[in-house]
Structure formats: structure tokens, C-alpha cells
Amino acid sequence: MAKPRKVIITCAVTGAIHTPSMSEFLPVTPAEIADAAIGAAKAGAAVVHLHARDPGDGRPDQSPEAFAPFLGVIKQASDCVVNITTGGAPTMSIEERVRPAETHRPEIASLNMGSMNFGLFPMLKRFPDLKHQWERDYVGNKNIIFNNAFGQIEYILTTLGPLGTKFEFECYDTAHLYNLKHFLDEGLVEGPLFIQTVFGLMGGIGAHPDDVMHMKRTADRLFGDRYIWSVLGAGKNQLPIAAMAAAMGGNIRVGLEDSLWIGPGQFAQSNAEQVAKACQIIEGLGLAPATPDEAREMLALKG
């Protein structure tokens, strides 16, 4: 009997896009973030993608100290692969954004492959009564540009690369794939490239099946067999995009960073609930979730 293809599930447990008064299930404190990551790993996630927040009002916190409490607890309780954000919040400086990964030297760090308009304001329609002023200012800001210039990307590559950290290359549009190709040609990155194509985030490519096909075709042409493909769909697109990509040979990312939902108008009550749904989808296709060590092998991580 042929062995099922192994699918790497990444779970992004809290992020810096959603804010606490949008959903009571969004992890905020270090203990909540640790529990969410450990629960997601138990449910089948091989990789956990981590941001930190101020335990008081939940605003994004990119200080290395804010990550330390939950990193220790997660390492104690799980062998999952840890992926620390270098995106932080799009309003932060590049130096601030890189510091937690530089300090904690994770196996993986996210790396955003291009600058873009970053539209959170459409969420104001769904969440008109945000509690904190900072939430209203942040989500309502129509002038956010997520800065990832070539020099800034190079700064992150040359700061974290020598520490043995590998990257989750976040590509929100076709141009970002070409930017990654540039760094490959320059020898600043090496395969296997873990490419996370992002769909349906305002300012990036849409979430139509044509968009998924287009990004996959472009990545196949630019990188051939030198990359591992993964997808994330923002908001209501999360599970449909995951199902499409799993059927096309891809890996998937879920988690409350990218979507607060488990179904139409239904809040996910935990990250583990989204991971369990993702497992149902891939097992339904005759595939199986990769273990953390299988993911380490597929991604050639330092372990």
C-alpha cells in the first residue's frame, strides 16, 4: 500500500493583524500563546508561527523579552518546529522586526518578500465596535505600507542566515516570487525554499482559484523542484485555499493570525480546531499530516 504524501501544517496562533476585541478566542497572554501553540501541535501542526502581544491590551509586541516566556514553555511541552515572525506589525521598523529571531535563533523565521499596501480597514465593517483606541487607529489606518525593500530583505537574510535560521518566504503577489528569485540568483538563499503564498489579504493577490494556479505556475517556472510550496488564505478563504492546495501537492497554513473563522460567521474557538479541520481535509484526500521531524527533513532544518 503506497504511503500517503506528508503535508506540513503550519499554525499561526495569534499574529498582529487581528485585535483582541474581534474575538475572545484570540490568544494574547504568554500562557494563552503557549497553550495555543501546544494545542495546535497536538492537533497535527508540525510548525507553529509565533508573534507576541502586550498581555495588558493585546497590542503587538516585538521585544525579544515578550517572546521568551512562551518559547520556553512550548519547547518543554512539544517538539514542534518554531517559526518566529520578522513581520511583526507592518507599522514597525525593520531593526525592531528582526530582533526576536536574532535573539532566540529559531529553526524558521518568516520573511516578507516585498513591500505592499496593507489593508486591515475592510475588517471595520465586520467589527465596528473595537474596544481600544489603538485597535481603531491600527485597523482603520488606510495608509499602512508594509515595508520590505530589497535592502531590508537583505538585512534580514544576512542577519539571521548565518545563525542557521531558515525562512518561510511570504509571497503576497507574483512580484514577490521574482524578488525571491533575485536573492536565489545572488546566492543569498538556498533550496529547499519554503514558499508561503498568501491569498486574499487586501493589497496582495486575491483568493480566486485562478490566483492560486497563477502563483503555483509562476513558482514552478522560477524554482522548479527547489521549493516547498505552502499556502495561507486570509479570513473566510483559509480552508477553501487549504483544500485546493492540498489537492495540488501543496502544504498549508492555518491559525487565528490569518482567520478568526471555522465556518461562515462561526468563530474558531481555538487554533487546534482549525488544525483539526485541516487534518480532516488532507486525510479526506488520502494524505497525512507531517510530523515535526518529517517537516525538518523536508525543509532541511537545523533541528
Ligand SMILES: C[C@H](N)CC(=O)CC(=O)O
Ligand atoms: C499574512 C500573514 N500575517 C503574514 C505573516 O505572518 C507575516 C509575518 O509574520 O512575517
Ligand SMILES: [Zn+2]
Ligand atoms: Zn505572522
